[in-house]
Amino acid sequence: MEPNRLSRPSVEKRFLSEDYWAVILGIFIVASAMILSAGAGNDLVGWINKPGEWVSSPASSFAGVKGSVTVVTGTAVAITVLGLVLVPHLFVKRQLFRGLIGYSGIALLAVVAMVMSGQEVIKYYNLEYVLWALLLGALIGNTIGLPAWLMAAPSGEFLIKLGLVLLGMEVLMGKLVVLGLPGILVAWVVTPIVLISTFWFGTRVLGIQSPSLVMTIAADMSVCGVSAAIATGAACRAKKEELTLAISLSLAFTAVMMVVMPVAIRFLGIDDIVGGAWLGGTIDSTGAVAAAGAALGDRALKIATTVKMIQNILIGVIAFAVSIYWAYRFDHGDEASQDKRSFFGEIWARFPKFVLGFLAVSILASVLDATSEAGAVLVKQAIDMVTKELRGWLFCMAFVRIGLDMRLETLAPALKGGKPMILYVVGQALNIALTGAMASLVFGWWFREAIEQWLPK
Amino acid sequence: MPQRCMIFVIGVTAILFLWLIVLPTIGRSDTARRWIAPLRKKGIDPSAMFYTEVFDNSPVQDDADMGI
Numbered sequence: 001m002e003p004n005r006l007s008r009p010s011v012e013k014r015f016l017s018e019d020y021w022a023v024i025l026g027i028f029i030v031a032s033a034m035i036l037s038a039g040a041g042n043d044l045v046g047w048i049n050k051p052g053e054w055v056s057s058p059a060s061s062f063a064g065v066k067g068s069v070t071v072v073t074g075t076a077v078a079i080t081v082l083g084l085v086l087v088p089h090l091f092v093k094r095q096l097f098r099g100l101i102g103y104s105g106i107a108l109l110a111v112v113a114m115v116m117s118g119q120e121v122i123k124y125y126n127l128e129y130v131l132w133a134l135l136l137g138a139l140i141g142n143t144i145g146l147p148a149w150l151m152a153a154p155s156g157e158f159l160i161k162l163g164l165v166l167l168g169m170e171v172l173m174g175k176l177v178v179l180g181l182p183g184i185l186v187a188w189v190v191t192p193i194v195l196i197s198t199f200w201f202g203t204r205v206l207g208i209q210s211p212s213l214v215m216t217i218a219a220d221m222s223v224c225g226v227s228a229a230i231a232t233g234a235a236c237r238a239k240k241e242e243l244t245l246a247i248s249l250s251l252a253f254t255a256v257m258m259v260v261m262p263v264a265i266r267f268l269g270i271d272d273i274v275g276g277a278w279l280g281g282t283i284d285s286t287g288a289v290a291a292a293g294a295a296l297g298d299r300a301l302k303i304a305t306t307v308k309m310i311q312n313i314l315i316g317v318i319a320f321a322v323s324i325y326w327a328y329r330f331d332h333g334d335e336a337s338q339d340k341r342s343f344f345g346e347i348w349a350r351f352p353k354f355v356l357g358f359l360a361v362s363i364l365a366s367v368l369d370a371t372s373e374a375g376a377v378l379v380k381q382a383i384d385m386v387t388k389e390l391r392g393w394l395f396c397m398a399f400v401r402i403g404l405d406m407r408l409e410t411l412a413p414a415l416k417g418g419k420p421m422i423l424y425v426v427g428q429a430l431n432i433a434l435t436g437a438m439a440s441l442v443f444g445w446w447f448r449e450a451i452e453q454w455l456p457k
Numbered sequence: 458m459p460q461r462c463m464i465f466v467i468g469v470t471a472i473l474f475l476w477l478i479v480l481p482t483i484g485r486s487d488t489a490r491r492w493i494a495p496l497r498k499k500g501i502d503p504s505a506m507f508y509t510e511v512f513d514n515s516p517v518q519d520d521a522d523m524g525i
Contacts, residue, residue: 056481121480124493126503143465287505309508
């Protein structure tokens, strides 16, 4: 089994694999967040935080206050909480002391990456923290090298899995129907068509050798950018270099599309309702969709962010479907044990278990959110005050670690012939065309009246 | 100094130069201000990874630093 892949089939004969640890620790964090939310209400605001925005002085990113808690305290609490959560896992691995020292180093680099991403030009042009985490890690790992004391830090794969279980809290199925059929048609019909078509194009037409690279690029381009790349990359066991490449392509094109698409929409005389739906279904990143939608007006902003939110929810289904497909089609797991297992036993053995944790958390949060107002408030508070901030820190630390482990020369085969870029461009062109057509049909004609009643001018 | 250390130092210097000099300069340009100011006013975070982060509730920053 290649050591460079984001996850391995759960056939290791350890006490507990990383997948199971990610599920257990993730559910522990979610449960704790809900209990704290129930007991403390809004009193936890700011206690788990990250460096903020700055213009010319990085020190300003630590100058603010949220609730009654300073950014410095909120950042320190976030890092400490995660360190404490990791203790059982490191203890069982017999790497408690060295693991915590390594974790501290990763956390420090993650703080630097968060500060870098807070510079206002970087922030407002959608150059997310994962890029800077990768850059810092790769700069160190490919020059002065990975110090020995950092090597015992939790792996990037494990941190991603734990972050994904927390992300499940934000995948609230009830939001699928917030826009009704129009949103579902744009987000859920076009997206799978583009995803599958792009995967076919990449593997059969372009002949890209690595199906996991193709799938990760297809997902980040057709679904919702970096978060989709992370979830799908982990589900199809993409290599670290492939995830890096997919994310870099997505962020580069998103920064351009975010600025150019609203201009193009105005130039073409497309109205804000159709324009908003078009933006929401095509621009990769959620934040960039909001920025582009805002450029067209409040109605476009509302529609664009709602369509993109529905696509965000798709992540759970896509990750699950890709996991099943990969376990069936591409993974070979432990060859020696295969003959002893039934077909379903084999799929189970190869299936990435952390996806089940992700789905379980999503289902729990969705049920609470949909069944009562108190439940919805509880879930929202737990997300806003605890899980989304911790999830951000986990992803940032994961990409620092991935950058540290990555060797730039291994990127070269993935870039061969410019095929990944061709794949992205062709797939995105299809996405733009299909989403534009569906947005015009559904938002511009079929449900026009209902949308205008929901959002009068 | 070994070559790899040299590259590391150059890399760090380039990051510091970009983040402390170049980006703040770009941020003061009219083009950037026209893009950034309305988004900041609406509380939109274009770097949000997920819908739960789009409307920025980040801590209040130092007004002088924000040019307000």
